[in-house]
Amino acid sequence: MGMTILRRMAAATGITLLAAVFTMSAHAADPIKIGSFLSVTGPASFLGDPELKTLEMYVEQINENGGVLGRPLELIHYDDQGNASSARSFASRLIRSDRVDIIVGGSTTGATMASVPLVEQAGIPFISLAGAVVITDPVKKWVFKTPQSDRMAAERILEDMKDRGFTKIGLISGTGGFGASGRTQTLNVAKRMGMEIVADVTYSGSDTDMTAQLTNIRNTKGVEAVLNFGFGQGPAIVTRNYDQLGMKLPFYQSHGVASDSFLRLAGKAAEGLRLPGSPLLVPESIPEGDPQKNIVRNYKAEYEAKWGQSVSTFGGYAYDGLMLAVNALEAAGSTDKAAVRDALEGIQGYVGVTGEFNMSPDDHNGLDPDSFRILEVVNGGWVLID
């Protein structure tokens, strides 16, 4: 009888111990959940596709190197197809049922802004990959973003124009969200910098010929330089029409078309135009000693080796988003949401693919306009000007 009790006790202790060991190891291996909703298919797939590929690739790489805080990362992602309302429901699913620790996603401004109220209410750190300035201005407690805003692009372009002595600008912009927001920012920045927009015309996304609008700019007295704010195929058509009309004024494009596919579409008509772009386009021209040089070169090499397609600026936003999240998790030492948020806000001097991030309570983007490099098209390729 004594023996039985003893045996039972031993067995019970054994089970408890075993259970304890199990829960402990389960706890140690409990992954940190990174949630994401991206426009992987649909009209904005050129954003979401490289973003998802980047996230998948680096989550895998981080896990091979032992994860973060000794725990592996788990990427939970949904495809919002560029649709803001589905982005919102996916954000809700990530928060409520997947219970993720941090969200890195939102390819478009629409998708991001649709999910912001949910994120703010739930109190979960959210790093957006979308461009417009409204995402972080005014500052929202839980929302951060990695791409430069269109305001910075406008500042960078107008600065370069001013340096070259141009103060009277002809503006042609798309009527889509990107072009319209870019146009507003350009008008504001120009006023602040004492420059004048003497011609202001637009085109819609489905237009196939912008000769009429450009003729108006050409016939406006005093135009010294022309800026086109837009993305998609529109700017490529504008560039070609510009060339056909024989317009010789200095021509600028926005960061919206800073990609090799734009060069392919616009062909030799693009010669000589300037735009603000990511150093990713000119990895070899970045001077030695620039802290971004190695990061940009490695990202480009790793992405292209893994996926067999050329790297894009947009994937770079996802790279920075993930790395900022990892940095913040490590600095916070836990997945406590408030601590991670505070750590994100405190990030200083993180050098990423897009630029150097210096976050602060008033700045949840952390980049300055100089993170844009002014590039010029020379002989069908990008050349770093500044």
Next chain:
Amino acid sequence: MFSEFLQFLFTGVTIGATYALIALGFTLIYNASHVINFAQGEFLMIGGMATVSFMALGLPMPLAITLAVLLSGLMGVLLQRFAIAPAKKADVVTLIIITIGASIFIRGLAQLLWGKQYHVVPNFSSDEPIRILGAVMNTQSLWVLGIGTVVVVALVLFFTRTMIGKAILATSMNKQASRLVGIKTQFVLMLAFLVSALLGGIAGVVVAPITFTSYDIGIMLGLKGFVAAAIGGLGSGVGAVVGGLCLGIVEAMAAGYLSSDYKDAVAFSMILLVLFFMPRGLFGAKVVERV
């Protein structure tokens, strides 16, 4: 001043000629079956995209274009055989909805096959634009206008001089009577889809150097073409050409002289006006229902 006007006119005529070619495709099928074929834009897309991929295979441009146009024609026949013909007893509205479904299907296939990127087709001839009285014209615009004219003349001859053309016209006027005199109406319908798809393919190839091409180019150009056909009066060949040119020129003039913001608004107000005062369009046939 005059050079400005001329510039807007050139721009408008080029876009307009494109719309006219697309509108003609709508007109053909509408005439033969009273169906508005919303997959017309997809023929356009196939013409452009197939040219790009045949050229990527290393085929010379003329051969690539011919194959692409033929492929587009084949698509038209397949569409009629496998989507329209099985539902021949259905009423016109059902058939129109079938064409919308087919267009989504074709676009989806194209997206899988060719990806989502925009592609360039080189100009048929020199890249150097032509300068006339201070205005500039892309050489490709001449190709669009020239090929557009040839196609229109060929269509007129086809419908007035050939037996098959007359059979199509007869079917459009009275299906039962045509059947009684021995016209195979299903065959005629297939023919209408074939010609219309060939037309769409040609339009797609000639405008691709100007507009670029991608899997979804058919949506926007197809809709504008439909609008042009509606202005001209659905079913009228002359109407399609005039409607297309009008739409293009009004768009360009509005963008040039008024504001580019209101360009589309002006074009659409024009449609409202035309259809309000002439519900059958500019050249629409007066239909008398016999009881």
